[in-house]
Amino acid sequence: MNLNLSGTLNVLKLLSKPSLCLPHATIATFDDLPIPLNKAFAGHGRHVDIRAVILDKDDCFAIPDHHDVHEPYKSRFEALRAAYPGRRLLIVSNTAGATSYDRDGKLATAVQRSTGVDVLSHAVKKPGCGDEIMSYFRQHPETGVTSPHQIAIVGDRLATDMMLANIMGSWGVWVRDGVVPLQQKSMFSRMERRLAPYLLSRGYSAPDPLSPFE
Secondary structure, eight states: OOOOHHHHHHHGGGGTOGGGGOOSEEESSGGGOOSSGGGGGGGGSSOOOOOEEEEOOBTTTBOTTOOSOOGGGHHHHHHHHHHSOGGGEEEOOSSTTBTTTSTTSHHHHHHHHHHSSEEOOBSSOTTSOHHHHHHHHHHOGGGOOOSGGGEEEEESOIIIIIHHHHHHTOEEEEESSOSSOGGGSOHHHHHHHHHHHHHHHTTOOOOOOOOTTO
16 A cells, blocks of 8 residues: 555645645646746746756656556657756656655666666655755756756646645646546546646646745
8 A cells, every 4th residue: 555644744735725736837748748848837937947857657657557658758758868867857756766665666776777767765755755855956966956946846646746846846747637547547636637727717826936046
């Protein structure tokens, strides 16, 4: 069983601030991801400097419980790797690399071997692992990341991926349709498909990340 205490606790924040689960940009599938990601946020009326990208795995670029990039997305995945080489591209999953689930790290190793991209080992699951993400980038200054607002987070879940982006002060791209058909998604994923339009219709929007100089 893949329990997520971090997710349960952080969802309570939505009661007081529902906008925390909203994306700054929405795409249908991973194949629609703009590269470079700065282009995804062009409508925000400010210069956006994305230096690194965080990728969710399951139902984002891969079929859940698979290690490989979904075949139709391989070209887009390789273009993303070219635009954000080395440690500027990082996979953060609540399965592979989550030490409470992937205890021996075998899933993370398999995904990293298959994709050629680092997989973060993290003790706290999304959306609560922001400190571990920033620690990773501090350990790798060659990425140029000095602040969360220089990071874009791409994922299919509002309550984990988009909340992580907003709690950190990063930019969020929601992969709305994902890989698997809607009827095969979890109850929570199906609920999120209705939640985002509802909140937007009520005037909510994702909070803008701010640099330390703003």
